[in-house]
Amino acid sequence: MDVLEKLNNIFGEDFVSNRPEELYVYSRDMTENPPSTPDYVVMPESVEQVQEVVKLANQLKIPITPYVAGSNVGGLTIPYEHGIVLDFKRMKKVIEIDRENMYIVVEPGFTFGHLRKLLDEELTEFEYSFPFAPPYSSVTANALLHGLGSLSHKYGSMNEYINGLEVVLATGELLRVGSCAISPFWNMRSPLPDLMGLFIGFQGTTGIVTKCGVSLWPKPPFQAHCMIFSTDPADIYHSLIFKLCRSQICQEIGGGLLNTAIAEGILPMEKLEGLISMMGFTPKYEGLYFANLCTLWGCSQDALRAKYKFLVKLVNETNDKEDANLVLLRPEEYGEMGKEMMTPINLPVQIPGLLKEGGLTWVGSYVPLSRWLEGCLRGIEIHKKYDRVPGVLHRPMKYGHYGVQRFLIPFNKSSEQDIQDVTAMCKELVEMILDIGGMPYKMPNWVAKIMMDRADPHFFQLLKTIKHTLDPNGILNPGKLGID
Secondary structure, three states: OOHHHHHHHHHOHHHEEOOHHHHHHOOOOOOOOOOOOOOEEEOOOOHHHHHHHHHHHHHHOOOEEEEOOOOOOOOOOOOOOOOEEEEOOOOOOEEEEEOOOOEEEEOOOOEHHHHHHHHHHOOOOEEOOOOOOOOOOEHHHHHHOOOOOOOHHHHOOHHHHEEEEEEEOOOOOEEEEEHHHOOOOOOOOOOOOOHHHHOOOOOOOOOEEEEEEEEOEEOOOEEEEEEEEEOOOHHHHOOHHHHHHHHOOEEEEEEEEEOOOOOOOOOOHHHHHHHHHHOOOOOOOOOOEEEEEEEEEEOOHHHHHHHHHHHHHHHHHHHHHHOOOOEEEOHHHOHHHHHHHOHHHOOOOOOHHHOOOEEEEEEEEEEOHHHHHHHHHHHHHHHHHOOOOOOEEEEEEHHHOEEEEEEEEEEEOOOHHHHHHHHHHHHHHHHHHHHOOOEEOOOOHHHHHHHHHHOOHHHHHHHHHHHHHHOOOOOEOOOOOOOO
């Protein structure tokens, strides 16, 4: 019996394919990373099917690549060693909802679109951290890959929301980590040895997650949204951002240095540019404006008003004492334009302005907040070198313990020259970020190699030991992280 027949026996013929036109879809993503075609694509519906295919792959030493939407920006689901792509779209159930202990348990195919519907229609008293990503992105994958979201300013990166995991090991054995390993509840990681780290950040190279328990958060009874607009990122990153973080008045702070093209469908940049021009301000960097959305929160309207008053005071002091040009806007006061300002709050979101030429890549990183401005300015110079207009996103995480610095880079996917230029530019951006003490996240394999070359050799060896111990035949998403 050949491999195709064995796969058909596990999944049924309707959920197995080796047809070239279908394999093509799984061979590439929107980035500059080179394509590679799998031999088979399968779509499991149950944990038992995942176990069976992993046992088969381990026996025959066939590589397996887990996949949900392929919407990551880093080539993380491109099957560089071919083999079997495991598409989890059918495994999209909510396994458990626990209101009292504020968590849900979901399968890997459960997306942010599914989660938005669940929160809007059933769990209306809770909220979750939504990324700046399409609605078909996986909740589980985002958390496992250290993603960020709309509550990350307050609670940190998404891996910190994970309370428990169910994982299929390379042998096909089923393992649970977190409180669910001992208790029927999926509500905590403490006080056990935290084995979650064997699977978080490993990009599916140590095990295949089939269930994930994540925390929900009580929705604050009162919220208000503001936009701080500037012509120069230094106006905010000289001192204001640090004061805002330490004051803890914001549930969310995020935005970036944007131009009209990148912001299309996300913010009404042309209207905002006109408004700022009427005030007599011109951007320090041609065509670029620093837009920041802040969400204030409170347990009462009085608390909310007090926080807004404090925000106004901070902005006015920054303008007066630091010669800054900050403009504080309340979207609710600007009619239709105000509704457009709120688009980044209403997540998940589509990103039409970034995909006009078919290609999109990024260098996303977590950096010391004290070095964010330096990284931004150096990144602008690197973009100039390659004759590109920068788009630089920011978000102070965990009330400023670190920050997001993400360079968004649209490019012409059909141009080999564009791909070569973008590849070279991304390498320079990665080296710069490492130089300022930052670390790229959701890293493609070429970035991982640069990072590991700089890493403590004992750290690198430990990663390789963990990989070899959990996956001795090297079948799980090989080629990722440079630890095979």
